Amino acid sequence: MPRLNRLFCFLISGLLLSLSGTSQAQTHWIMATGYPQDNFFTHNIEMFIKEIEEKSDGELTIDLRPNGTLINHDAIKRAVQSGQVQIGEIRLGVYGNEDPMYRLDSLPGAATTLEQARQLLEAQASYLEKLLSEDSIIPLAYVPWPGQGFFTSVPLKSVTDMQGMKIRIYSQPTRQMAEQLGFQATILPFAEIAQAYSTGMINSLFTSAQTGIDIQVWDYAHYFTYTGTSHSKNTIIVNQRAFHALGDELQRIVLEAGKNATERGWEMSRQAAASNQETLVENGMQIDQASNDIQQAIGQIGDDLLTQWRESASPEARDVLDRYLQMRSGKQD
Known part of the structure; x- marks a missing residue:
């Protein structure tokens, strides 16, 4: 019996150690x-x-x-x-409303x-x-994210083609950009895009080709006008x-x-x-580079938004921007 008791205790101890290790x-x-x-x-x-x-x-x-x-x-x-x-x-x-730094990378032209x-x-x-x-x-x-562009049901040859279109965008800077270009802009999360199209809330998008593929945008649009604009x-x-x-x-x-x-x-x-652009073409979409007219308009809006960003940012945040601009200009020299 003593031998059996020792064996029993040994087995129980081993089991407890095993359970202890598993819990960790x-x-x-x-x-x-x-x-x-x-x-x-x-x-x-x-x-x-x-x-x-x-x-x-x-x-x-x-x-x-x-x-x-x-x-x-x-x-x-x-x-x-x-x-x-x-x-x-x-x-x-x-989260750009919590601190300007959160929206810096989505300003048009900040990082193309x-x-x-x-x-x-x-x-x-x-x-x-x-x-x-x-x-x-x-x-x-x-x-x-890869560079951005406009998904539309008609070609965008110039800024005048954008007037009155109902567009989904994803941040306050892109909303300001879209409205100044002439769109009626609405901020919507990714999950609501398909429903917004089906109900007529929107008829265009400003986003990356990746998002276009995620929602099978070819069911709603036929053209992707690439601008770069932000990453x-x-x-x-x-x-x-x-x-x-x-x-x-x-x-x-x-x-x-x-x-x-x-x-x-x-x-x-x-x-x-x-x-992703290849996938869009395979699904019948036409891809064009944005015209000079469109790019110049976006560039001017981006400059204005950057000025506004500086005014809303803390001195420490402005130092971050200045450091980045020095790095960017140094690489371009």
Whole structure:
């Protein structure tokens, strides 16, 4: 009997240790994003999650809820801040009313190429990190959208063709731009675009080719007039408390996966810019470069909006802009 008791105690101890180890391995996060499964942003997030789960040997797992199925896209920042979900993806420009820095990259002409967008990020990064930390949020990765353009049912040859069109845009700067060009502009989240088309609320879009593909825009429009204009950014963010609850090694894994997602995402955006336009053509759409008339009008509006931005921004934020403009002009020299 004593021998059996010792064996029994040994088995029970081993089971308790096993259960204890399992409980430590069950850190589980939920991640919300507003974009569909086949969007390149979502593919990048899936690789980000896979890297974390593999390098942590399953100690940290992340359940991704794409396409706004869990939380409306515009509400994700608040959900992460409050801890409703631990991690999410946001579009910075959505929160431009909270601080001018959030909308800087969506100003027309602020960053018309991916190279300029990367320089802007370098100038912004520390400011954005401090800004988000005030809301108990840590930024992990930044990924740019490809250049923008107009989706319409008729060709846009000049600014006069835009007069009275009802357009969906995604931020206050793009709304101001569209209205000054002559559009009737409405800010709508991604998930509401198809319904807005079907009800006649809109008959055109200003967005990237990627968004056009996501909503199968060829059902509503026949022309894509490319302008470049801006390369705004999405950001992967994590709740500060959830992050600091991880051990040092898990924190390192998450931060490294975020850096890798940034580098990979930049290249994915570059590739998407070319392949997405091919997809539009394959679905019967005509792609044109914006006329000088349109580009000049957008450029002038962008200059005016940048002046307004300076007036609304703090001295520290204006320093960020000046640093970026110096970097951009230095590269062009």
